[in-house]
Amino acid sequence: MDKATGNKAVIADGAHFKGQIKHTRAIEINGTVEADLKADKVTIGTGGKFVGAINADLVVISGHYDGNMDAGSIWATATAQIAGKIQYKTLQMDRGAALNCRVVHNWKPEKTAAKKTVDADAPADEADPKDDKPANETSKDDQATGNNTNANTVNAAAGDAGDTAALAPQPDDAKKNDNSNFRLFAEMTRQEPTEKNEPVRGRRLGIFGFGSRAAKLPDAQG
Amino acid sequence: MDEFTHIINGMDIEGVLNGGDLPVVVDGRFTGEIHAEKVTLGEHGLFVGKLFATHVEIGGQFNGELVCGTLNVGATGKIDGSVKADTSSIDLGAEVMGSIGRAT
Numbered sequence: 329m330d331k332a333t334g335n336k337a338v339i340a341d342g343a344h345f346k347g348q349i350k351h352t353r354a355i356e357i358n359g360t361v362e363a364d365l366k367a368d369k370v371t372i373g374t375g376g377k378f379v380g381a382i383n384a385d386l387v388v389i390s391g392h393y394d395g396n397m398d399a400g401s402i403w404a405t406a407t408a409q410i411a412g413k414i415q416y417k418t419l420q421m422d423r424g425a426a427l428n429c430r431v432v433h434n435w436k437p438e439k440t441a442a443k444k445t446v447d448a449d450a451p452a453d454e455a456d457p458k459d460d461k462p463a464n465e466t467s468k469d470d471q472a473t474g475n476n477t478n479a480n481t482v483n484a485a486a487g488d489a490g491d492t493a494a495l496a497p498q499p500d501d502a503k504k505n506d507n508s509n510f511r512l513f514a515e516m517t518r519q520e521p522t523e524k525n526e527p528v529r530g531r532r533l534g535i536f537g538f539g540s541r542a543a544k545l546p547d548a549q550g
Numbered sequence: 551m552d553e554f555t556h557i558i559n560g561m562d563i564e565g566v567l568n569g570g571d572l573p574v575v576v577d578g579r580f581t582g583e584i585h586a587e588k589v590t591l592g593e594h595g596l597f598v599g600k601l602f603a604t605h606v607e608i609g610g611q612f613n614g615e616l617v618c619g620t621l622n623v624g625a626t627g628k629i630d631g632s633v634k635a636d637t638s639s640i641d642l643g644a645e646v647m648g649s650i651g652r653a654t
Contacts, residue, residue, distance in 0.1 A: 340555040340572040347565010347582055358553070359570065 341375050357391070370399075374407050389425075398434075555586075559594050574603075576610075589618075593626045606635075608644075617653050 336354040339345055343359035352365065358373035366383040376391035385400040389408040397414040404410060406424035413430040421427065554573040557563055561578035569586025576584075577592035582599045589603040595610035606618040608627035621635035625643035633646070634653040640646060 335558060336556075337558045337561050337578075338554065338556040340553050340570065340574075342570025342572055343555045343574070343586075344568040344570070345563075345565060347563065347567075350562040350564075351578075352561050353558075359555070363565065 339376075341373070372408075557595070559592070569603075591627070593624075619653065 336356055337352055339355070339357045339359045339361055341358040344361075345359065346362040349355070349361075349363045349365045349367075352367040354369040354371075355365070355367050356371040356373060357376040357378055359375075360377045360379075362379045364381045365378075368384060369386045369388075370378075370382055370384045371388045372378050372391045372393055374390045378391070378393050378395070380395045382393075382395065382397045382399065384397075386403075387397060387399040387401070388403045388405065389410060390405040391407065392409045392411075394411040396412055397410075397416075399414070399416050401418045401420070402414060402416045403420045404422065404425035404427065406422040408422075408425040408427075410425075410427045410429050413432065414427075415432045415434050417434050419431070419433075554575055555567070555569050557574075557576045557578045557580055559577040563578065564581040566583045567574065567580070567586070569584065569589070571587055573588040573590065574584060574586045575590045575592060576595040576597055578594075579596045580599070581597075583601075584597075584599075585602045587603065588605040589601060590607045591597050591610045591612055593609045596613075597611070598613045600615045600617075601612070602617045604619045606616065606620065607622045607624065608616075608629060609624040610627065612627070612629045612631065614631045616629070616631065617634045619636045621633065621638035623629060623638070623640040623644040623646060625641040627641070627644040627646075629644075629646045630648055632649045632651075634651050636653050638650070
């Protein structure tokens with residue numbers, strides 16, 4: 329008994345644990361565990377299954393893992409099956425190991441912070457090019473991405489109509505040129521928030537067919 | 551027994567453990583519930599909660615509810631709570647407080 333009772337905690341084969349594990353140095357899991365775990369060394373045996381977060385220096389996986397793992401070294405043996413996300417500094421993967429997860433390399437602690445900011449910027453980067461593209465491409469993009477296509481169109485209409493109304497303050501002109509439908513539309517949509525579409529003002533009017541006049545506005549405004 | 555579930559000394563664990571067929575040894579702190587075939591609470595172990603097992607050995611501090619077939623309280627064992635056991639033995643030096651009854 330003593331040889332096994334060294335300094336390694338064990339969840340034996342057939343055992344099932346659900347809860348919290350704290351203050352562990354080394355732990356070996358041959359059963360099923362649902363927990364969040366912080367340890368020096370974690371071993372998930374061939375029959376072991378772990379669901380939850382692991383923060384450890386060394387993780388050896390021969391069984392199933394699902395969760396968010398942040399480890400110094402990860403060794404996925406031939407029978408490993410991993411889902412979720414793993415962050416590592418060094419990774420060893422034996423032939424046959426199944427990784428079905430997001431794998432992120434931690435270069436250094438500082439770099440992880442940088443990565444996070446990059447990730448945070450990513451959505452903005454996706455959004456920006458849309459606005460920077462020429463009018464035709466923009467409209468295509470909006471429809472092609474299917475990303476709130478309807479909402480975008482409506483907003484674009486709202487913004488553009490509002491802008492047009494705002495940019496053409498001469499009531500005489502409006503009265504002369506407008507058919508009543510357009511004026512009604514403009515008035516109905518003028519109240520809509522336009523901040524999202526302000527950078528592209530006028531450009532998207534191409535969709536609606538009366539862009540010839542408005543398309544020149546951005547240039548004119550300089 | 552070549553393998554058993556072992557909560558080592560210094561470890562703090564909280565939750566529900568179903569030990570399966572293999573024994574469970576608690577030398578650390580366990581809060582919650584254990585269902586197992588055989589449970590040993592080591593000399594430095596602390597258990598708080600409910601324990602259901604066929605065979606139980608208590609060498610440490612046990613607080614809560616204990617339901618088992620065979621109970622053996624060692625000389626260093628301390629029990630505070632309710633005990634239901636079919637057969638039990640209490641060594642000299644053990645401290646048992648609470649109610650003792652039969653499980654069945």
